[in-house]
Amino acid sequence: METVLKVENLSASYRKNTVLQHVNVNIDSGSLTAIVGPNGAGKSTFLKTILNLHPSLTGSVSYFGQPLSKVKKQVGYVPQRGSVDWDFPTDALDVVTMGLYGQIGFLRRPKRSHREKALAALEKVGMSDYANRQISQLSGGQQQRVFLARALVQDAELYFMDEPLAGVDAATERAIMSILKELKQLGRTVLVVHHDLQTVQDYFDHVLLLNKTVIKHGRTEKVFTNENIISTYGGNIQLLKEGQGHVVHTLH
Amino acid sequence: MWSILSTSNTQWVLFSATILGIAAGIVGCLSYWKKQSLMSDALAHAALPGVVITFLIIGEKNLFFLIIGAAISALLGAFFIQWVQSSTRITEDTAMGMTLSVFFGLGIMLLTVVNRTAGGNQSGLDSFIFGQAAAMVRSDVNTMLALAFFVILIVIAGFKEWKLYLFDPSFAKGLGLSLSLMNVLYTTVLVTTIVIGIQAVGVILIAALLIIPSVSARYWTQKLKTMFLLSACFGGISGAIGTAISAIGRGWPTGPFIVVVAALFFIISLVFGKEKGILLKHLQFRKQQKAHSQEIGHHPVFQKEGK
Numbered sequence: 001m002e003t004v005l006k007v008e009n010l011s012a013s014y015r016k017n018t019v020l021q022h023v024n025v026n027i028d029s030g031s032l033t034a035i036v037g038p039n040g041a042g043k044s045t046f047l048k049t050i051l052n053l054h055p056s057l058t059g060s061v062s063y064f065g066q067p068l069s070k071v072k073k074q075v076g077y078v079p080q081r082g083s084v085d086w087d088f089p090t091d092a093l094d095v096v097t098m099g100l101y102g103q104i105g106f107l108r109r110p111k112r113s114h115r116e117k118a119l120a121a122l123e124k125v126g127m128s129d130y131a132n133r134q135i136s137q138l139s140g141g142q143q144q145r146v147f148l149a150r151a152l153v154q155d156a157e158l159y160f161m162d163e164p165l166a167g168v169d170a171a172t173e174r175a176i177m178s179i180l181k182e183l184k185q186l187g188r189t190v191l192v193v194h195h196d197l198q199t200v201q202d203y204f205d206h207v208l209l210l211n212k213t214v215i216k217h218g219r220t221e222k223v224f225t226n227e228n229i230i231s232t233y234g235g236n237i238q239l240l241k242e243g244q245g246h247v248v249h250t251l252h
Numbered sequence: 253m254w255s256i257l258s259t260s261n262t263q264w265v266l267f268s269a270t271i272l273g274i275a276a277g278i279v280g281c282l283s284y285w286k287k288q289s290l291m292s293d294a295l296a297h298a299a300l301p302g303v304v305i306t307f308l309i310i311g312e313k314n315l316f317f318l319i320i321g322a323a324i325s326a327l328l329g330a331f332f333i334q335w336v337q338s339s340t341r342i343t344e345d346t347a348m349g350m351t352l353s354v355f356f357g358l359g360i361m362l363l364t365v366v367n368r369t370a371g372g373n374q375s376g377l378d379s380f381i382f383g384q385a386a387a388m389v390r391s392d393v394n395t396m397l398a399l400a401f402f403v404i405l406i407v408i409a410g411f412k413e414w415k416l417y418l419f420d421p422s423f424a425k426g427l428g429l430s431l432s433l434m435n436v437l438y439t440t441v442l443v444t445t446i447v448i449g450i451q452a453v454g455v456i457l458i459a460a461l462l463i464i465p466s467v468s469a470r471y472w473t474q475k476l477k478t479m480f481l482l483s484a485c486f487g488g489i490s491g492a493i494g495t496a497i498s499a500i501g502r503g504w505p506t507g508p509f510i511v512v513v514a515a516l517f518f519i520i521s522l523v524f525g526k527e528k529g530i531l532l533k534h535l536q537f538r539k540q541q542k543a544h545s546q547e548i549g550h551h552p553v554f555q556k557e558g559k
Contacts, residue, residue, distance in 0.1 A: 053422050077426045084420045088285065089474045098416050102427045107410060134474050150423075 002029040004158050004189050005050070010059030012042070012049040019045045021213050023059070027158075027191065032184045033206035034194040034220075038233050041211040043193045044080065047160050051077055063158065073102055076156035078147050080163055086135050092146045093131040096121055099150035121149040126175050141172030148176060159183065159190045166195060177203055200224055262499050265385050268393045268400070269452050269495035270488045272445075273461060273510070275400040277487025278407050279445045280466035281480050282438060285418040289466075291333075293459035294348040296446045298329025300359025300455045303380050304366055313376055315392035315451055319399070322447040329355050330439060356455070383454030383507030385495045396448045403441045407480075410437075415476055452495070457507035461487060464514040471525025490514035 005027040012020040019042040027033060035043050048054035050061045052068055063071045076099075096118040097110055104110050122128045125145040130138060138146065144164055151159060165173050180203070183190055191208075194200060200207060200220065207224045209215040209232040216228045257266070283289050302325020303318050310317050329351045336347040363377055379387050388396070407414060416424045417434045425431050442462075449458040469482035494510030523530050 048422075051426060053425060072426065072428045075426070077423065079420070079422055083422065085285075088419050089470075089476045089479055090415070090419065094415075095419070098420070098423065098427075101412065101416055101424075101429075104412075106413060106429070109412065136474075 003027065004029045004064055005191075006062045006065075007050060008060050010046075010049060010061065011057040012045055012054060013057055014045070018057075019212065020049065023210075023214055025208065025214055025217055027189060028206075029189055030184065030187050031189055031206045032180060032204050033189075033191045033208055034200050034204035035191060035208045035210055036194055036197065036200060036232070037210040037215075041232075043210055044162050046210060047077070047162055047191070047193065051075070051160065073154070074157040076151040076154040076159045078151045078159070078161040078164055080166070081140065081144050081147060086138075086143060088135065091132050091134055092122060092127060092138065092142075092149075093118055095135060095146050096149045096153055099153040102154070117153055118149075121153045122146070124152060125149045125179065139169075141168040144168050145172060145175060148179060152179070157188055159188065161190065161192045163193050163195060165192075165199075197229065257496060257499060261390065262386070264390065264393045265388055265452075265499070266492055266495050268388070268396050269385050269491040269506070269510070271397055271400045271404075271491075272449055272452055273465070273487035273489070273491025274484040275403045275445050275487075276449060276458070276461040276491075277465040277469075277483035277485070278404060278480055279441050280462040280464075280487065281469070281476075281483050282407065282414065282418065283442065283462055284466040284470070286438065289459075289463045290345065290348055291330075292442060292446060292462040294333060294352040295326040295329055295443060296450070296455045296458045297352040297359075298332075298355035299323070299326040299447055299450055300356055300380065301325050301362055302328075303450065303455075304359055304362040304377060307377055308362070308366060315388070316395045318380075318451075319395065319447045322450055323443050325355070326443045326446060327439070330443070359455075379454070379505075380450050381454050381456055382505035383450070383452050383457065383510075384498075384503075385452040385506040386499050386503075388451055392451060396451070399444050399448045403444050406437060406441055411477070411480075452491075452506055453510055454505065454507035457511045460511040461490065461514060464511070464518050465490065468514070468518040468521040468525075471521035471527055471529050474527060486514065486517045490517065 003026045005025070007023055007025040010020060010023040011018065019040075023046065035046065037043050045054060049056050050068075061068065063075060068075065093115070097114060099121075100110065100114045100117060104114055119128065119131060122131050125148050127142060127145050127149065130142060130146075135143065135146065148161075148164060151161075164176055168176070180190055180192070184205075192204070194204070201224060204220055206218065207220045208217045209223065209228055211232050211234070215232045216223045257263075280289075280292070283292055299322035302321040302323070305325070306318050306321025307313065309321075333344070333347045333351050336342050336350065337344050342350075363381075366377060376384075376387060413424075413429060413434070416427070416429060417431070417438075421431055421434075424434070445462065446458055449461060453461055465483040465486035466479070468486050469479045472482055473479050490510050490513040493513045494508075495506055497509045497513075498504040498506040521529065524532075526532060
């Protein structure tokens with residue numbers, strides 16, 4: 001299968017702490033991958049570093065065999081919801097339209113066709129009734145869907161999403177997952193930072209177990225085993241039946 | 253008393269103070285959403301030593317050169333803040349506080365030296381502290397107007413890009429918008445607005461003209477464009493009225509009057525503002541309270557027997 005993302009020997013740090021070291025990963029085209037690991041394992045940093053939003057210490061990243069700067073339009077990113085100030089005076093449609101700024105061109109104004117595209121994306125995430133709603137008045141799940149719609153209008157080949165299912169209600173989770181599956185059916189590649197070990201097997205066909213470095217990566221049924229989960233979470237985990245796990249605190 | 257307002261020079265000064273207020277109102281909105289309101293204050297104070305040193309070098313009060321000196325000094329202040337923050341354990345607000353006071357102290361020290369030694373050429377540099385719009389001559393006004401229009405144009409032309417940059421810079425970068433270019437542009441328009449304002453408003457109070465109109469505007473709208481427009485209006489009107497009052501008073505400093513007028517706009521906005529203004533919030537709460545208590549009153553459980 002074709003490799004759309006190739007990460008070689010990537011390392012990154014925050015001030016004194018090395019958060020990522022020697023990360024080597026190849027992501028296949030059309031895969032839906034969960035990035036799983038404990039808090040502080042460097043999951044978000046991994047995304048930010050390969051997207052050049054955080055400086056890397058060493059290593060190289062190539063997309064479709066090219067550097068990111070050449071293929072920016074093919075790559076979509078859904079940051080964590082908390083990364084922006086939702087009190088910003090704008091509405092949902094406007095935020096989604098931001099995803100089209102690359103296509104609109106700098107210093108140009110959006111046209112009617114762009115507006116329609118943005119509306120269609122809102123429709124897709126079940127938010128068309130909220131197009132003109134102030135973003136501060138949206139619930140957390142609705143805000144997350146607006147972010148997803150903003151990424152969808154980019155019509156990218158490869159998507160990165162940072163915890164899109166964190167703190168959302170069941171309806172939003174279903175809406176988001178059905179869109180991820182649809183993207184997969186269209187042959188798009190999606191990487192998702194995911195925190196809920198219970199749903200990994202249901203939602204994703206590939207898993208990347210990450211804790212500062214890649215512990216294991218591959219098809220979910222092969223890689224998402226008790227043994228691998230334990231080595232990723234360093235023993236702070238209580239395994240339930242069928243290989244599902246809960247993260248628990250160590251008391252000693 | 254009113255005749256002074258009809259002279260040609262005063263009218264030009266009034267006009268330029270209005271345009272300055274508009275530019276400051278617009279740039280203030282950028283600072284507001286970059287959450288860097290205090291930065292403008294630090295940079296304004298940091299501009300003072302540059303003004304005095306330039307005066308010492310060229311020996312005359314030519315606003316164009318003084319502005320360049322002020323800009324260099326303010327930028328040095330900006331780099332200093334950046335450097336302290338990134339290479340020491342000192343946080344941004346402390347770094348700004350330090351820069352503000354140290355640069356301003358240095359400026360006042362130099363100013364004292366100049367005033368003692370300049371002899372007959374009473375420099376008039378004192379007016380840079382609280383602002384003296386009436387002291388501007390026609391060439392000063394031209395310099396100021398040209399730069400203010402430049403600032404306004406940059407913000408209007410790239411309004412869509414500014415919006416993206418202020419709301420979600422990481423996403424902007426992902427789309428290929430150069431953050432370093434936007435940062436340079438932001439610093440440029442901020443410093444330009446500050447330095448063209450130091451003659452009319454003064455280094456101490458120019459930051460108020462950047463901060464107050466934008467927070468006042470926030471009380472009236474939930475649209476970014478409207479916020480920019482309102483902030484520009486508040487800034488422009490404050491500039492005009494403040495300058496007019498100080499011109500009537502002859503020799504009164506301009507900065508304080510401009511800021512007091514801007515503050516009046518703020519108080520009105522704070523109380524009557526349609527978005528979370530105090531009065532509206534109170535009325536809405538009362539209405540809810542009333543509706544709620546009536547609802548409970550109708551509930552059979554709460555009705556007294558015999559009623």
